[in-house]
Amino acid sequence: MSISYQLDQLHQRVKANIWLRYFAVFNRVGLAAGFLPSGFVKIMGERFTSLSVNHPMGHYLEALHLTGYYYTFIGVIQVIAAILLLIPRTATLGAVLYFPVILNICILSIAVRFEGSLITSPLMVLANLYLLCWDYDRLKLILPFKHTGAPTGISQQPIIRSTRFPIAFFSGVAAAVVVLVLLLTNGYDIMPRNTLADCQRQCKDNSSARACQVFCNCIHQKGQSLNQALDGYHRALRMKFTQ
Structure with missing residues (x-):
């Protein structure tokens, strides 16, 4: 069949x-x-x-x-x-x-x-x-x-x-x-959200608040691409763990 x-x-x-x-x-x-x-x-x-x-x-x-x-x-x-x-x-x-x-x-x-x-x-x-x-x-x-x-x-x-x-x-x-x-x-470790305030709000409950702030600034203030902002976020995370 x-x-x-x-x-x-x-x-x-x-x-x-x-x-x-x-x-x-x-x-x-x-x-x-x-x-x-x-x-x-x-x-x-x-x-x-x-x-x-x-x-x-x-x-x-x-x-x-x-x-x-x-x-x-x-x-x-x-x-x-x-x-x-x-x-x-x-x-x-x-x-x-x-x-x-x-x-x-x-x-x-x-x-x-x-x-x-x-x-x-x-x-x-x-x-x-x-x-x-x-x-x-x-x-x-x-x-x-x-x-x-x-x-x-x-x-x-x-x-x-x-x-x-x-x-x-x-x-x-x-x-x-x-x-x-x-x-x-x-499924995502961090989201850009729609506004800077919304993006920063998720940093309050984030164990890596500084890296989160870096990400939000890269997106909403510097206008970087998502990949560039994620690179900055991950660099900030690595700096935290190496300190």
Whole structure:
């Protein structure tokens, strides 16, 4: 039995469940709500956040804002992807268009440790992946599987709707969200935060307060990159332990 046929069977069972269908609708609305405001801000030519240009994410957003119509283009793409998601007939196209944009935002947020989207963007990536899997029947031809199909034709089988609540699936979703949040909120030794005051506030509970202050000053006062600030932080830590 081919992988393609097994995936077809699994996908048919999933799409027959009413709760998983509701979850797909929920993800579409949630993802659309995430892109519409930010997209319109870009189309209007306004700066997306009030972050200082000294902040690592502020560096990027300020440069992006100054790119002219490229900045507007990103906003247009976000709005189009959001609208396509809300229309049932174009939801698949919306999910495909949405994915590279949100994946880029996710990687960017993690790379610069931007807490504004550090948690939400990975969750949005997962939601987008769910929608792409939901539309597997429309996207499967681009996957590197041999599409032989079932001898009797799985698409010809009658779809039996199920109202059984998928406890295992939603338990897995909840567990994935909890693990992701814990990893992202506890996976870094230090965070730049959004302002100097917020950054310095974490130094009070830090066993290396001086090194923490060095890091915050490098980010918010000197405008150094995240890597430069981390180098200064680690140098200060080494000096502490060698004294």
